Amino acid sequence: xKEVEQDPGPFNVPEGATVAFNCTYSNSxxxxxxxxxxxxxxxxxxxxxxxxxxxxxGRFTAQLNRASQYISLLIRDSKLSDSATYLCVVYxxxxxxxxxxxxxSLLVTP
Amino acid sequence: NAGVTQTPKFQVLKTGQSMTLQCAQxxxxxSMYWYRQDPGMGLRLIYYSASEGTTDKGEVPNGYNVSxxxxxxxxxxxESAAPSQTSVYFCASSDEGINYGYTFxxxxxxxxx
Numbered sequence: 001x002k003e004v005e006q007d008p009g010p011f012n013v014p015e016g017a018t019v020a021f022n023c024t025y026s027n028s029x030x031x032x033x034x035x036x037x038x039x040x041x042x043x044x045x046x047x048x049x050x051x052x053x054x055x056x057x058g059r060f061t062a063q064l065n066r067a068s069q070y071i072s073l074l075i076r077d078s079k080l081s082d083s084a085t086y087l088c089v090v091y092x093x094x095x096x097x098x099x100x101x102x103x104x105s106l107l108v109t110p
Numbered sequence: 111n112a113g114v115t116q117t118p119k120f121q122v123l124k125t126g127q128s129m130t131l132q133c134a135q136x137x138x139x140x141s142m143y144w145y146r147q148d149p150g151m152g153l154r155l156i157y158y159s160a161s162e163g164t165t166d167k168g169e170v171p172n173g174y175n176v177s178x179x180x181x182x183x184x185x186x187x188x189e190s191a192a193p194s195q196t197s198v199y200f201c202a203s204s205d206e207g208i209n210y211g212y213t214f215x216x217x218x219x220x221x222x223x
Contacts, residue, residue, distance in 0.1 A: 043214035102152035
């Protein structure tokens with residue numbers, strides 16, 4: 001049983017589209033939540049933290065619903081450069097370290 | 111800023127050979143981690159070190175050993191490589207506050223034949 005679940009996709013969207021990714025986690029005691037971005041054959045990089053009040057960074061909006069144990073990432077006005085795998089990450093599921101979902105693949109096309 | 115540096119970037123081993131993957135960070139982080147990433151499996155924690163002098167097992171520690179040599183360096187050793195250890199290995203470090211997330215190295219692509 002994986003503690004962080006994501007739809008693997010791929011999501012194929014045209015430039016300018018809005019796309020949303022969802023993630024669920026199993027441990028209600030989880031404390032911190034993140035979205036990471038991973039480009040092909042590269043290391044994961046922190047995209048944004050996810051706060052209970054929701055947070056926005058430019059075209060990216062992250063939401064957390066603790067009651068439903070659900071995290072979302074919304075990307076508006078998609079760019080070709082947004083093509084990557086997006087990893088949902090939770091802290092508090094497995095001791096001291098972060099617990100990564102398997103990722104959702106996004107391809108933005110011209 | 112170097113961040114987290116991993117060596118080597120690529121390695122091919124024969125079954126039964128040993129090797130050590132090196133990781134160093136220059137951000138004065140207390141915590142360091144080793145993950146492996148396989149297709150369809152995502153990132154899985156092998157070992158972590160919450161502080162200098164301490165190490166703990168993660169989700170998939172079998173076949174690996176680690177050493178936290180000092181605050182900067184955290185190495186991963188394969189004593190007798192097996193084809194099942196073919197993977198991409200990432201080292202990461204983090205500061206005290208977990209809300210800052212991790213900084214990852216660029217990875218080591220290991221093939222065991």
